[in-house]
Amino acid sequence: EPEVTQTPSHQVTQMGQEVILRCVPISNHLYFYWYRQILGQKVEFLVSFYNNEISEKSEIFDDQFSVERPDGSNFTLKIRSTKLEDSAMYFCASQGQTYNEQFFGPGTRLTVL
Amino acid sequence: DAKTTQPPSMDCAEGRAANLPCNHSTISGNEYVYWYRQIHSQGPQYIIHGLKNNETNEMASLIITEDRKSSTLILPHATLRDTAVYYCIVRDNNNDMRFGAGTRLTVKP
Numbered sequence: 001e002p003e004v005t006q007t008p009s010h011q012v013t014q015m016g017q018e019v020i021l022r023c024v025p026i027s028n029h030l031y032f033y034w035y036r037q038i039l040g041q042k043v044e045f046l047v048s049f050y051n052n053e054i055s056e057k058s059e060i061f062d063d064q065f066s067v068e069r070p071d072g073s074n075f076t077l078k079i080r081s082t083k084l085e086d087s088a089m090y091f092c093a094s095q096g097q098t099y100n101e102q103f104f105g106p107g108t109r110l111t112v113l
Numbered sequence: 114d115a116k117t118t119q120p121p122s123m124d125c126a127e128g129r130a131a132n133l134p135c136n137h138s139t140i141s142g143n144e145y146v147y148w149y150r151q152i153h154s155q156g157p158q159y160i161i162h163g164l165k166n167n168e169t170n171e172m173a174s175l176i177i178t179e180d181r182k183s184s185t186l187i188l189p190h191a192t193l194r195d196t197a198v199y200y201c202i203v204r205d206n207n208n209d210m211r212f213g214a215g216t217r218l219t220v221k222p
Contacts, residue, residue, distance in 0.1 A: 004156075031208065043157060043200075043212040056209050091156050098208055099145060104156030 002026045004105035006092050012111045016081050021108045023075045023092030031095040032075045033102060034067065036060070036088040043091070049075065082112045116140065116203040122217040125195075131188040133216050135201030138182040145204045146177060148186045150197040151215070157200065160186065191220045 005024045013019050025032055034046040047057040049067055066078045075094075079086055089109050093102040118136040125131040137146060147162040161168055161175045163184070168175045174187040188195055200215040 033209075035212075037154075042214050043151070045209055045211055048209055089154055093156075095208075099204065101147070101159040101162060102210065103159065106156050107154065109154075 002103075004092055004094055004103050006090075006105035006108050008108060009106065010109045010111070012113065013082055015084055015112055019079050019082055019110065021077045021079075021090050021092075021110070023077075023094075023105055024073060025075055025092065025094030026096075026103055027073075029094035029096050029103075031098075031102075032067075032069070033093040033095070034077045035091045035093065035104075037091065037107075038085075038088045046077070079110075082110075084112050086110060087112045116205075116211070117201045117213050119199075119201055119213060119216045121214065122219070124219050124221055125188075125191045127193060127220055127222050128190055131186075131191040131195065131218055131220070133186040133188075133199050133201075133218065134183065135185070136183045137201070137203050140181050140203050146175070146181075146184050147202045147204055147210065148173070148175065149200045149202065149212075150195075151200070152194075152197040157212075160199075162204075191218075193220050193222065196220045 007022045032049040035043050037043045045058050047061045048055045064080045068076050089107040091107045092105045095102045145162050145164050148160040149157040151157045161173050163175045177184045198215040198217050202210050
């Protein structure tokens with residue numbers, strides 16, 4: 001069964017450093033998403049991506065965040081200058097068609113020291 | 114900014130049906146109701162979704178009231194592995210999903 005994969009599973013970084021979280025969505029899916037979940041809190045929507053551009057973003061997704069689909073298979077989330085409060089699980093999801101279910105990856109745990 | 118209301122927690126005996134309620138009184142006519150669950154810190158897992166008709170798949174059944182203002186997710190024979198946080202989500206027109214706090218279901222032996 002196809003699945004969404006994410007790397008790394010755990011990333012530790014120093015405050016102020018740049019991090020790139022990587023996701024490989026399910027092949028042939030058209031919609032891509034990033035969510036985050038701070039420990040003990042709810043899953044929060046960050047951004048959606050379709051047709052090689054951002055289609056929606058939340059207030060969390062400020063200028064420090066960017067997304068890219070560099071090669072038609074990977075989908076990345078970059079945080080330019082990490083802050084302590086960026087520590088969270090980051091989930092990637094992909095979806096085939098409009099109003100189809102989203103499939104989530106296992107997540108990357110980001111720890112900012 | 115979730116459009117749904119769920120009880121924060123529920124218990125269920127192993128082997129019995131788990132009935133998880135959700136209120137979505139402001140749902141629009143073309144919005145779907147989706148259910149996901151999250152086990153520990155794993156990625157959310159899709160369970161089922163529906164628009165107005167009741168739906169059933171290998172995991173669960175979804176019962177939507179006629180006025181669409183509420184729904185119930187039914188796990189027919191709950192097992193210990195069904196212990197998780199269950200999220201009821203109304204899917205808005207721009208295709209995005211906004212998670213609420215969900216219901217923490219504990220299945221007890």
